[in-house]
Amino acid sequence: MTILITGATGRVGRQVVDQLVARQTDVRVLVRDPSKATFPAGVDVVQGEMLDIDAMRRAFTGVSTLFLLNAVAGDEFTQALIALNIAREAGVQRVVYLSVIHAERFVNVPHFAVKSGAERMIEQMGFSATILRPAYFIDNEIMVTDVIREHGVYPMPIGSKGVAMIDVRDIAEVAALELIRRDQSPATLASDTINLVGPDTLTGSDIAAIWSDVLGRSIAYGGDDPTGFEQNMAHVMPKWMAYEMRLMAERYVSDGMAPEAGDIERLTTLLGRPLHSYRDFADQQVVPN
Incomplete structure (x- = not known):
C-alpha cells in the first residue's frame, strides 16, 4: 500500500514524509524538480506538478491513500479539484486533506474559501x-522574529480574541497517524474532521509578553491595524498574497481562532504527549550568549 504526498517539499509535507518513513510506510511524492528535493531512502519520487495531468496520473498509479496539501496560490482550487478527480479516476478512496480551521466561516479570505470548497468536493465525491x-502555524512566526528583536515590537495583528497557534511538528505527526490509520484499515472508515490547535489561545498582547519574558526586555504589541503588516508582506510576496494575509489578519482580530471544546484533549490523546507551545518556539529562537 502506497501513500502519495503532495506538497512534499514544504514545511508540513516534508515532515509528513519523514513521519511516515519512520513508521516504515511506503511513500511516494510528487515534486516539480527532483534534483532540488532530498528524501529518505526508499521514497518514490515522481516528477511533475499538480496541473500536469500526465504526471498526476503517473503519480497515482498503485496508490492507496492520498495526502492532499495545496500551497496558497492563485490556482489552488483548480489544483485541488484536479487532484481529487484523478484520485477518484485511479480508484483511490482514502484521503487526508490539509484544510484550515474556520474554513466555512472566513469565506472572504481566498485560501479559506478554497479549502471550504475542496472539503465540499471531498464529501460529495464520497471519499x-x-x-x-x-490554526495559524507557529512556524510562520519566523518571518517576524527579526522585527521583534531589532525593533521591540510584535507586529502580527492578531487582536484580543486569541489565536491557538499550532506547531508544524504536531500537524505533521497527526497527519501521518491519520494516513496510516486510513491506509491500513481493512474496512472503509467514516469521514472525520480534526481541528489542529496549539495548547494556548494567545492574544497579541499575550505573545508580546512571552517575547518580553524570553528576551528579558519589553516587547510591545504593534496593534490591530493590518495596514503596516500588509505593506511589509508585500516586500516578500506577491501583492495579491499580501492582501490575502491582511484579510486573514482582519478575521483574527474580529473573530479570533480558538479551539472548540475537547480539541486539545483529543490531540494530546492522539499524539500521546503534550502539544508544542508558542513559548517553546520563542525559547528556541533565543541564541545563548
Missing part, C-alpha cells in the same frame, strides 16, 4: 477522508 483543520 473516506480525514479533514485536518489547522
Whole structure:
C-alpha cells in the first residue's frame, strides 16, 4: 500500500514524509524538480506538478491513500479539484486533506474559501477522508522574529480574541497517524474532521509578553491595524498574497481562532504527549550568549 504526498517539499509535507518513513510506510511524492528535493531512502519520487495531468496520473498509479496539501496560490482550487478527480479516476478512496480551521466561516479570505470548497468536493465525491483543520502555524512566526528583536515590537495583528497557534511538528505527526490509520484499515472508515490547535489561545498582547519574558526586555504589541503588516508582506510576496494575509489578519482580530471544546484533549490523546507551545518556539529562537 502506497501513500502519495503532495506538497512534499514544504514545511508540513516534508515532515509528513519523514513521519511516515519512520513508521516504515511506503511513500511516494510528487515534486516539480527532483534534483532540488532530498528524501529518505526508499521514497518514490515522481516528477511533475499538480496541473500536469500526465504526471498526476503517473503519480497515482498503485496508490492507496492520498495526502492532499495545496500551497496558497492563485490556482489552488483548480489544483485541488484536479487532484481529487484523478484520485477518484485511479480508484483511490482514502484521503487526508490539509484544510484550515474556520474554513466555512472566513469565506472572504481566498485560501479559506478554497479549502471550504475542496472539503465540499471531498464529501460529495464520497471519499473516506480525514479533514485536518489547522490554526495559524507557529512556524510562520519566523518571518517576524527579526522585527521583534531589532525593533521591540510584535507586529502580527492578531487582536484580543486569541489565536491557538499550532506547531508544524504536531500537524505533521497527526497527519501521518491519520494516513496510516486510513491506509491500513481493512474496512472503509467514516469521514472525520480534526481541528489542529496549539495548547494556548494567545492574544497579541499575550505573545508580546512571552517575547518580553524570553528576551528579558519589553516587547510591545504593534496593534490591530493590518495596514503596516500588509505593506511589509508585500516586500516578500506577491501583492495579491499580501492582501490575502491582511484579510486573514482582519478575521483574527474580529473573530479570533480558538479551539472548540475537547480539541486539545483529543490531540494530546492522539499524539500521546503534550502539544508544542508558542513559548517553546520563542525559547528556541533565543541564541545563548
